[in-house]
Amino acid sequence: MTDHSAPTPADGTTPPHGSPSATGSGTTRTALPPAPVARKIPKERTHHGDTLVDDYEWLREKTDPEVLAHLTAENAYTDAVTAGQQRLRDTIFDEIKGRTQETDLSVPSRRHGWWYYSRTVEGGQHAVHCRVAAEGDGSELAHWEPPVIEPGVPLDGEQVLLDGNAEADGLPFFSLGSFAVSEDGGLLAYGVDSAGDERFTIRVKDLRTGEALPDVIEDTFYDAQFHPDGRSLYYTVVDAAWRPHELRRHVLGTPSSQDQVVARENDPGLWLGAEISANRRWLVVTSGNSEYSETRLQRLGSAEDPAGADGSVDGAFQIVIDRADRVLYDVEPVLLDGKDMFVLLHNRHAVNSAIALMDPADAGKPVAEQTWTPVVEHRTTVRLSGIASNRSHLFVAARKDTTERVQVIELAGLGTPEQRPETEPRFEEELYSASLVGAEYEAPVARLTYTSFLTPPRVYDYFPGLDGVAGTSDGPTDGSAALALALRKETPVLGGYDPSAYRAERAWATARDGVQIPVSIVRRADVEPDGNNPVIQYGYGSYEISIDPSFSVARLSLLDRGVVFVVAHVRGGGELGRPWYEDGKKLAKRHSFTDFVDVTDYLVESGWADPARIVATGGSAGGLLMGAVANLAPSRYRAIVAVVPFVDALTTILDPELPLSALEWEEWGNPITDPEVYAYMRDYSPYENIAPVAYPRIAAITSLNDTRVFYVEPAKWVARLREVGTGSEPIVLKTEMDGGHGGASGRYEKWKDTAFQYAFMLDALGVA
Structure with missing residues (x-):
């Protein structure tokens, strides 16, 4: 395909590298310091007969003073290059703050x-x-x-x-992980991450006295939950590769060194998780990845109601479907007419998943010998992705026509000819997201959230079985009303926000192989496709994660400046069901990258974008997307902003000792054992494919303590981009020295991060 001409500044000149005219309109023309130059220490790596020399792998040594000095110098250079954007950053921060009801x-x-x-x-x-x-x-x-x-x-x-503010006082970083209250309401267990590395310390508070118990459990993962008896709690821990691999049980009042290992997952390609079932009768332990899983259930009991046949409080574990059957499934234990039954969400002969009912007596048998009663048949047009329940209803997360929604089925009659059809809350907008927040087991109501590109987040209570339509602010109060959906809250937007002043629409771009790619276009109502618009194009495209419509107070600062905000729903995401995901992973991963570029071409051809004013942005796996499109089509973009970007993918996946690497084989393939996967990744991994071309303006944003995408990936990427690239545009690295994968902690600090990114993009677009 033919590249668009390289974008140039509004005056038509090409500024020298790092010059003020390249980094901010109105900037005083003062000399900038030279960009930091990382020392080159060659390190050879050979796989499948292919030898690569990596000059910057030494930057991985996080505790090396030279590495820290380099990152500090990079931050100073970023500050100098973007100094002219400070006023714009302050303005955007004030706009976000001014639209937010801070006391809420x-x-x-x-x-x-x-x-x-x-x-x-x-x-x-x-x-x-x-x-x-x-x-x-x-x-x-x-x-x-x-x-x-x-x-x-x-x-x-x-x-x-x-009080999160009191807990965070004096800490460089604060993030709350688990937050669980015991069944009797007397105890609170909560986990705190004070470094940004997503390792939490669990503490327990007596809510009756306000006193902290002596129990302290360090280096845990997110989830902690009380046993129904309230005398112990479950939690998971990660291994050296940051993989949750053990479930432990802590008896209150005992040293954590004595905690029992309840379950362990030894397969490095599987992630272990656990939860107490909604009916509080079962411990559900799941090992799985994106392609198959195995769930073990343990019947929980109490001294008054023992679960074990021998009178023990808790029963023995039973496998539901063995991992050898390679079924990807979830289990929701329910009570039907007083009998325990298992609801399965599964992909057996159902690429978009189906729902079936299983008798616990069949658990553990080979799947071919199990008897499943269909509850929801497989549909090619509807992707089923989650199930939950309360005493009376089953709740299903479903995706149809790219839209996330909630479907509800009565448990009475489930799996019989008397089963009632699923119901679904009705909403007026075409592009929206509706999801289940929670369904308390005894409640006659389910809590839903709703949002769209134009509608601030709403909280609804949904009353299954009652007829009604969306939009009411008055919910049922006595059972006699006929309103099924009660609006409990809409997040306020201060300053007179008028949704009618904006538009959100779905378009379809044609990929180079003929596939239709969904595109979301959000803009001010008076912006027309006249070929003159600045565009910010966002993408992700991995792990079957869908970029669903959602409202953003911060995004108004872009739209109000005439920017068209675009989401390219590329293959590898989940917007069009499981096949859409599978056509953008492993040996089809390049579809994600070419789809993004093809959406860019569509925006130009349809008039939505000025070809010289398009900025691309994405984070994490979306940062891999940014690195790939920078190599694939550098002249298409005026700037690229890559947040915690996975740009050194091949190096990471080749080292199973690094965090999450082995788990990632199900997403990207295993380049260690498979030469075809190695060659394929070698051909697209951003770091290895940097070329002597003119790259656009680039900002790589990372965090020193990120455990998902190490800071070293963007640090190496930036160093090599500067070394090999032939362009004059600035390339900067911004490292949050006290942050994690989500950046700095605290809402004001996150607003500052957003303001930095927006100012960088707006400045590049000439909309400062």
């Missing part, structure tokens, strides 16, 4: 006689988690109508469970 709260959720919610307060970086006693025993519909709480005004009887 979540919609309370009822559980075991309490309403739980969180508050934010002006000036506070983190949430304050609270609860207040609920009225009634939950037997009436009215008992499930959340109390009205005024932002900033404590409710009578309000109890603060955890």
Whole structure:
């Protein structure tokens, strides 16, 4: 395909590398320091007869003072290059802050006689988690109508469970992982990451006295949950490769060194996770990856209701479907007419998944010998991706026409001729996202969230079985109303936001192999496809993750400046079902990259984009996408912003000792054992394919303590881009020295990160 002409500044000149005129309109023309030059220490790597020399692998030594000095110098260079954007950054930060109701709260959720919610307060970086006693025993519909709480005004009887601002005081980083309350409401277990490396320290608080218990469990993963007896809790830990591999049980009041290993996963290509079932009767332990899984269930009991046949409190583990059968499935234990049954979401002979009912007596048999009763048959047009339940209903996460939605099925009659058809909340917008937040087991209501590109996040209570339509602000209060969907809250946008002033629409771009690629186009209503618009094009395209419509207060700062914001839903994501994902992974991965470029061409040809003013952006695996398109079509883009980018993919996947590498083989293939996979990745991995061409302006943004994509990947990438590239545009590396995969902690710091990225992109587009 023919490249568009290389973009140039508005005055038509080509500025020298690093000059102020290349980095910000209105910048005082002062000399900038030279870009840092990383020392070259050649290191050879040979696989399948192919030898590569890597001059910058030494940057991986995180504790090396020379590495830290280099990253510090890179930050100083970034500050100097982007100094002219500071006023714009401040303006964008103020715009985000000015549109956000800083003192706000979540919609309370009822559980075991309490309403739980969180508050934010002006000036506070983190949430304050609270609860207040609920009225009634939950037997009436009215008992499930959340109390009205005024932002900033404590409710009578309000109890603060955890103040994130107080917990974060004095820490360089603060992230809350697990947050679990015991069944009786007396204990809170919570995990804190104070470094950004996603390793959490669990502590336990007595909510009756406010005192901290002596129990402290270090180096855990996200999930901690109490055993129904309230005397112990489960948690998972990661191995050296940052893979959750052990489930442990901690008995309160005992040293963590004595914690029991309940389950262990030794296969380096499988991830272990655990949860207590919705009906609190089962411990569900799953080992899996993106292609198959194995779930083990343990019946939980108490001294009064032992689960084991020998009178033991907990029963023995039983495998549901053995991993040898290579079925990808989830299990939701339910009670049907007082009998335990297993609901399966599975991909057996069902690429988009189907739902079936299994008798626990069949668990552990070879899958060919098991009897499954169909609940929801496979459909080529609907992707089923998740299940949950409460006492009366099954909730299904479904994707149809690219849109995420929630379908609901009554448990009564499930798997019989009397089974009732699924229902679905109805919404008016074409492009939206609806998902289940939670379904408390005893509740007659399910909590949903809804958002779109134009609609701020809404919280609804959905009353299955009642007829109604979306849009009401008054929910059922006594069971006699006929409204199925009750709006509990819409996130306020300050400053007079008018959704009618903006437009969001779906377009379809034709890929070079003829496939139709969904494209989301968001703009101000008065912006027309006249060929003159600045465009920011975003993409991801991995792990079957869909980039669904969602509202962004920050994005208004782009739209209000006339920018057209575009999402390229490239192959490798999940927007069009499992086949869309499978056509963008392993030996089809290049489809993700060419799709992105083909969407760019469509935007130009359709008039949505000025060919000289297109910025590409993506993060993590979307950062791999950015690195690949930079090599594939560098002249298409005025600038590229890559956040925590996976740009040294081949090096990472070739080392099974690095975090997550072995788990990634199911996504990319295994280049260690498969020469075809090696050659394929060798041909697209961004770092190895940097060429002597004029690259566009590039910002690589990373965090020193990121455990998912190491800082070294963008650090090496930037060093080699500067060495090999022939262009004059600045290439900068910004490292958050106290952050993780999500950047800095705290909402104000995240707004600053967003402002930095937006100012960099707007400056490149000439919309400063």
